[in-house]
Amino acid sequence: MSPSLKKLPCLLVTFCFTSLGSLAYAAPINVVKIGFAAPLTGPSAPNGEDVMHGVMLAIEEANAQKIKLDGKVTEFKLIAEDDAADPKTATTVAQRLIDAKVSVVIGHYNSGTSIPASRLYAGAGIPQISPSATNPTLTNQGFKSVFRVLNSDATLGRYAGSFIVKDLKAKKIAVIDDRTAYGQGLADAVAQFIGKSKGNIAVREFTNDKATDFSALLTRCKAAKVDLIFFAGLDYQAAPMAKQIRNLGLKAAFLNIGDLPNENFVKLSGHAAEGVYALNYGLPLSYMPKGATFDKKLKAKFGHGVLQFSPFAYDATWTAITAMKQANSSNPKQYLPALHAIQFEGITGKISFDAKGDLNHAAASVFQFKHGVWNTLAIKRSE
Known part of the structure; x- marks a missing residue:
């Protein structure tokens, strides 16, 4: 037997022990x-x-x-x-x-x-x-x-109601929601605080989260001569609503709480984005x-x-x-x-978090899209 063959079993054994040793020391x-x-x-x-x-x-x-x-x-x-x-x-x-x-x-x-x-x-x-x-x-x-x-929307509803009545000084207000748990709950909270701020809700309506044609709703708003339309819903519906507000010749301001401000809304709404207000959760980026x-x-x-x-x-x-x-x-x-x-x-x-799991000291931000950019108007914080 050649010397190399005699050494082979030892080499194999050495290799096996080295491999097992590596596995033994691998971090779990x-x-x-x-x-x-x-x-x-x-x-x-x-x-x-x-x-x-x-x-x-x-x-x-x-x-x-x-x-x-x-x-x-x-x-x-x-x-x-x-x-x-x-x-x-x-x-x-x-x-x-x-x-x-x-x-x-x-x-x-x-x-x-x-x-x-x-x-x-x-x-x-x-x-x-x-x-x-x-x-x-x-x-x-x-x-x-x-x-x-x-x-939560209880906090944001308070901020929005106060902003609509006290800051924007709206006299006749339309409140519209997308009839989801989110949209309806938020719109109800906003309506509640508009009432507490002595604002006048002239139109309270809802759509659904699949709709894209809001002409009937907005025609009612025009007939009621509202000076502000608030919509609780996401950007893919807020954009066509903003377009249709402009196309119908409504002079009302448009405020959305949903997922604005973002560039997707601007892209979808085009020129109708100009002047739109957005109230958003948390601080601006x-x-x-x-x-x-x-x-x-x-x-x-x-x-x-x-x-x-x-x-x-x-x-x-x-x-x-x-x-x-x-x-x-x-x-x-x-x-x-x-x-x-x-x-x-x-x-x-x-x-x-508080005892319920809500965030302590939550902030909110108010924006307006003007001259091609989202401008921060105000920061609101809970006590």
């Missing part, structure tokens, strides 16, 4: 699933994708930090679902996320999907942090597992200390920047991860108390 990986749900198809898909981009960026940055939970390096994994902005689909999606054993759910985007889904998550003991669902019902259900990182950097990161990774709620989604994701770090666990039973007590400085501002 802890996979933590982060659930996400929003409309990723249909007219609200750009909004859903905007939110998902915020979540994806937060997860990428967290994974780069090699965060350890319970002594193990943690890999955060996104489990994304399309709820199509449909309440029934949302419950199906929620059950899928529960079955996937996610540690938290960031979402849903709409109030109409978040509310029915929240009952399932609460029953399963899984925290839900919404970056965009604003109907007060979400956090008024008494669930200890529900949070949101922006103001330019007022956020890290807003410009965040927008730049989004553009580099996805080809476009913030549409609206991606900073809130980023903060919602990091809020959950920070609570997990503080509790040294991704088990909801272990980190939920840390979530309730969180004091976290996010892109959008300080994140802390």
